[in-house]
Amino acid sequence: MTAKHDVELQKKICMDFGADLGSELCQEVGSLMEECPECKVYYDTMKRSVKLYRVVEDECELPNAVSERLFKVLNLDELKKDA
């Protein structure tokens, strides 16, 4: 099998299985990609961009005003302090 076939296979594996980025499967794909340095850089930077999104899109607290309006619209505002 040629390097090109390997790369195509790696692409198919990730596309077809949509494996989690840290999974064993994707690590195998990563090791296969070492035969194609450009593909590896591309793939690694894709993984890093997902990591960056996990930081930037981290969960925020529910703002008090939003919470109060929610309880009010549900007619639960009297119970909010007890919940």
Next chain:
Amino acid sequence: MHPINRELTNEETPELIQSAQDGDRKAQSHLVTMYSARIYNLGLRMLRNNEDAEDMLQETFITAFQKIHTFKQKSTFYTWVYRIGVNIALGKLRKQSRMKISYSIQEPDFENLHGLKISDWPEYIETKVSDEEFRIALKVALDDLDEKYRSVFVLRDLEGLSTAKTAVALELSESNVKVRLMRARLFLRDRMNSFLKREGWLV
């Protein structure tokens, strides 16, 4: 009525759900307290603005309590209410997408990457997430991602749902979820790469 006589905890119990189904307002209030932040965050991630996320949050709980008698406790209440939230968010996105320009997504041709100069990102990129401009660039790229790809990316990579659960939530096949996820990741990677080049952070 089955009022809750014991101390309320942050655990979802069959008694708590039964009380909420029987109309116990205290139990309902407790469920809202337990899950409203998570649903709001889902709304923010999918809808990309505070107002829409708040609307989605309210609609989700209104719908949940209107239909709570139909909840059979085959899943957790959280899973059930989460699904309602996803559906409401998707409905809003579909309305918005009629007015929005969508960016085309091209699959990279890995074979063509051979021999191309593809710059690796510097190690310090991760430390740049506190940089406001960088955060905005990341968020804008996600905003620009077509709704059908973004929903998959949000549920799989940000919310951490499995492929199977994402497929159920979005009413897609699992293979469709996988393909859309990969395309979303690649789109975001390419947008980020362009930003880094523009800023002179890539050699």
